[in-house]
Amino acid sequence: MTASRVPAGRSVTVEVPATTANLGPGFDTLGLALSVYDVLTVTASEVPGARVEVHGVGAGEVPTDESNLVVQAILRVFTEVGEAPPGLDLVARNTIPHGRGLGSSGAAVVSGVVAASGLLAGIVELDGDRLLGIATAMEGHPDNVAPALFGGLTIAWTGDDGPQHKRLLPHRSVSPLLLVPEHTMSTALARSLQPVNVPHADAIFNVSRSTLLIAALIQSPELLHTATEDRLHQSYRASAMPETDRMIALLRAAGHAAVVSGAGPSILVLASDPSRRLEAAALVRSAAEHRWEAILPAVDIKGATLRDQQAPVLRAPS
Template sequence: MRICVPATSANLGPGFDTLGLAISLHNQVSIKPSKFHSVSLKGEGANNPVLKDNNMFIAIFNDFYQNLSNKKRHFRFEFANDIPLSRGLGSSSAVIVSAIASAYAIEGIEIDKDKLLNLALAYESHPDNITPAVMGGFNVATVQDNEVKYIRKNMPKTLKAVVVIPNRPISTQLARKALPFKYSKEDAVFNISHSSLLTAAFMSEDWDTLKLASQDKIHQKYRMKQMPELFDVQKTALKCGALMSTLSGSGSTLFTICLNEDAQRVEKELKNKFPHFKVLTRDFDNDGVTVEY
């Protein structure tokens, strides 16, 4: 059995803890019955022995599997990770979603995506990453009475995601501590209006509005100050014709949307100017988590 979950980019500028979309950059885990417990890890995190011994996926999987089956079995877990760790691309959400989905699938119990999403909420209180990880596409999400309420839309094939992944992380915990305790009414209204406009632009496919609508006064500048090069990355992407360029989650990745015909030029310029960062161009993922037998 194989579970596949996409990377996600959250916030998208002004949509703090609310907006997110899925990118065709995936973590996969294959699970097989075994005489004893074993773990193999390829790709991102493969050189970190702690991930094998203290694996969040296996802890969540075991909790759900034992509750569903009331028995103990041994499995071989084979992880193939393409989502960078601690870079603002939803690696933790991918682990949570895939672990829960795997426990149900290994028992042959069908689980609809709405239920899966709300089970994941117990491990990740903000819905901006877990929602696109489960559902795919572009998502507007909030939490009401311990349930995720969301509206989603497929992303078109005419757009590409260009992600600039720095060679060091920004701690999510430290990134939240960098934010002010209070905001002015003007800044709050600014973000409400821009987040609303950004949502409308995605839903109506008015791509020319993305650059204006993706502006933010709540979190980006405070977080990007921890890695000042990101301001230059953002400026370069927009100058090269990107439709929008925002901090992905709490960083350190910079997420950019381009028209297909502009993506190669934007990627090339970013690679030339920031050779110490990884630059990838990907399609968007409209499937979310998938299970294959």
């Protein structure tokens, strides 16, 4: 077996933000990075294999060997560039909720590919576009991994050259609120409820709203309520998360721009000022049948970073 060129003892620490995808009408296209973070430290070892220590979310639940998703992402990068991996010791400190539509699996993949790029620094150089391609191949679609990698608001698509993205900075008054229930939701189940075909009128409706949403997020936050209307996916998934559906209807009736966060069951509210977030959280607290945790994050504009550096790890052209 070829020895790894990564020296034993080399260590990197990566911080990756949570993400919320779709944002209502932007199904599988739009994503936003939020200031809730998983932190991963990876150290190269002379001992073969991988050992994972997990603190916080997922402790005692996720695998702690080579089947761990973060380890799989690291190994995927080494395979892609034709380099032998070293032994790996990982310490994960997680705060992103699992199975709640906040991009936890995308964050795991991104933390792995960015950690691998750090371990390979000076041996093989990997830019953001290359890492986006590898992460998307693992995750299946780029709407969560793009904002996790690059921060801010991202438009993601797949072209002849693979996954692409455009990074934008939301208007300073855009204030996200996350409402996170205790129960989880399977992304695979949510996707299985999506029909293969949708009415032509609904497709046109979503094109208009997703276009308007870009304008609302970067220039005209007062349009957020109208811009977050959706006919493409949320109604089809409502039966699998009735409490989420009921709370979104209640919030929207009160004028809040509320949508399903990713595949759910969490709710994202895009407020045009901070005080409206508090009103939305109070409304859900007073009307919900079950407990919802209210998180008031900022929009993360850095994306994945090496924690001992002030600059982003990667910055593909945006």
